[in-house]
Amino acid sequence: MPEIVALNAALGARIEGLDRSRANDPAVAALLDKALADHLLVVIPGAPMSPEQTRDLARAFGEPRAQLRRSKRDNSVPEVSLMVSTIKTDGTTDKTVYRAEDWHTDDSYFEIPAKATLLHSIEIPSRGGSTWFCNMHSVYDALPDATKRRIDGKRAIHGYDTPRAKNRPAPRTPQELAETPDVEHPLVRTHPVTGRKAVYLNPNRLDRIVGLPRSESDALLDKLTEEARKPKHHHGHVWNVGDVVVWDNRATLHRVVNDYPAGEPRIMHRVLLQGERPA
Numbered sequence: 001m002p003e004i005v006a007l008n009a010a011l012g013a014r015i016e017g018l019d020r021s022r023a024n025d026p027a028v029a030a031l032l033d034k035a036l037a038d039h040l041l042v043v044i045p046g047a048p049m050s051p052e053q054t055r056d057l058a059r060a061f062g063e064p065r066a067q068l069r070r071s072k073r074d075n076s077v078p079e080v081s082l083m084v085s086t087i088k089t090d091g092t093t094d095k096t097v098y099r100a101e102d103w104h105t106d107d108s109y110f111e112i113p114a115k116a117t118l119l120h121s122i123e124i125p126s127r128g129g130s131t132w133f134c135n136m137h138s139v140y141d142a143l144p145d146a147t148k149r150r151i152d153g154k155r156a157i158h159g160y161d162t163p164r165a166k167n168r169p170a171p172r173t174p175q176e177l178a179e180t181p182d183v184e185h186p187l188v189r190t191h192p193v194t195g196r197k198a199v200y201l202n203p204n205r206l207d208r209i210v211g212l213p214r215s216e217s218d219a220l221l222d223k224l225t226e227e228a229r230k231p232k233h234h235h236g237h238v239w240n241v242g243d244v245v246v247w248d249n250r251a252t253l254h255r256v257v258n259d260y261p262a263g264e265p266r267i268m269h270r271v272l273l274q275g276e277r278p279a
């Protein structure tokens with residue numbers, strides 16, 4: 001059986017000794033999925049895989065599902081997205097690259113957001129481009145009791161875009177627009193596996209708290225975001241080619257650092273795992 005080695009960090013564990021082709025053996029898959037819930041981030045080193053292999057490995061953590069933006073889906077394996085975050089000097093850099101530089105959790109604009117995301121590095125730049133993660137259980141735990149009382153039981157509106165986000169997303173097709181109305185989620189989520197509470201924040205998508213005037217909602221969201229920006233809740237992953245990294249969107253935020261050289265390819269496979277209604 002593979003070994004789960006906790007990182008000496010705010011979150012994360014490294015999976016050692018895993019034969020990726022055996023990841024879907026029931027006992028191994030259960031171990032991996034439990035490690036994800038416990039550590040919120042798992043790193044599985046190895047060699048680059050085909051889109052089919054990436055999708056199959058993702059199945060150890062749940063049911064892969066195709067992402068909203070059709071243009072990113074792999075032609076033959078639609079559950080795998082090809083994420084090209086190469087910074088181009090001709091002004092054609094994918095807007096997602098700039099959006100991803102701000103803290104976010106994937107898919108919170110859906111009623112049923114992805115429970116987890118798998119990212120697999122195919123090509124990485126010679127330096128920079130690390131991905132950072134924030135432990136939203138520890139963010140919740142660090143809040144003053146009075147703030148916890150203010151946010152417990154509150155609900156919030158998430159949209160595909162919000163003026164609170166620093167950068168605008170790429171345009172959606174009419175079909176994609178129809179699939180992304182605003183949705184409402186609890187501001188504090190209880191993790192369905194561990195029972196721990198997390199602030200369900202998304203600085204890129206969360207527009208307002210239900211029942212509060214805009215100014216009060218903005219002030220409270222700013223305060224929560226300020227706690228989440230503290231480095232004590234963070235861990236950064238420095239990529240090697242072939243790495244698989246899986247994070248739990250129910251209790252983490254992530255961001256990429258766009259400090260890598262322009263023109264150097266940064267290409268990942270991504271798989272989103274079907275989640276449950278936040279509660």
Ligand SMILES: [Fe+2]
Pocket residue numbers: 100104105106254
């Ligand atoms: Fe993301």
